[in-house]
Amino acid sequence: MEKTEIETKIAELKDEYIQLQHNLEKLEFVNGNVAPLEKRLIQVEEELSSLNQQLRRS
Secondary structure (H helix, E strand, O other), rough: OHHHHHHHHHHHHHHHHHHHHHHHHHHOOOOOOHHHHHHHHHHHHHHHHHHHHHHHHH
16 A cells, blocks of 8 residues: 555544544433444554554555
8 A cells, every 4th residue: 555545544534533433422422322333443443553554664
């Protein structure tokens, strides 16, 4: 993956992360099932970590 592709993917994941956090807050407010959103947040964090490492190496 090229540097610009990594940067684009990081930006997309950051946007998704923000939206997931917003949705999580809404679900917590109405006592909804937050487990799937928490799981996805963890996945996004792991992907971001991996991509940031790739970006540092490029």
